Amino acid sequence: MMAWRIISDIVPTTDNLRQWRVPTDQTCILCDPAPESTYHLMECPFAVGVWRAAALPCRLPHQNIGSLKEWALTVVQNSKRADFECVLMLLWAIWTARNSKLRCETPSPDPRRVMIGGKTPYG
Numbered sequence: 001m002m003a004w005r006i007i008s009d010i011v012p013t014t015d016n017l018r019q020w021r022v023p024t025d026q027t028c029i030l031c032d033p034a035p036e037s038t039y040h041l042m043e044c045p046f047a048v049g050v051w052r053a054a055a056l057p058c059r060l061p062h063q064n065i066g067s068l069k070e071w072a073l074t075v076v077q078n079s080k081r082a083d084f085e086c087v088l089m090l091l092w093a094i095w096t097a098r099n100s101k102l103r104c105e106t107p108s109p110d111p112r113r114v115m116i117g118g119k120t121p122y123g
């Protein structure tokens with residue numbers, strides 16, 4: 001589901017919500033002053049903490065990528081299937097942590113705990 005949303009560019013981040021004319025706060029709930037966008041899910045300091053904690057064996061693109069969709073396509077072309085599946089689970093874990101904080105269920109998610117939950121489907 002997350003992969004389909006990424007490829008279809010319909011992840012309901014604040015930039016997409018604004019484009020769909022849904023009133024919303026534009027800042028990232030995980031790192032506050034930065035504006036949230038689909039691509040910010042990759043460069044958000046919180047997300048970077050999750051990626052670093054995961055220590056993935058594949059290299060993740062960091063620069064000159066215009067969108068999360070392009071980023072994901074670059075990863076799928078340059079990594080093993082198992083690594084890409086791990087990237088998708090981590091993206092899902094980051095997205096879930098973001099939504100949990102948005103709903104005030106988790107005041108300050110810990111990137112390391114989010115990484116552990118993302119690497120194991122039942123974690």
Ligand SMILES: [Zn+2]
Binds near residue numbers: 031044
């Ligand atoms: Zn952020």
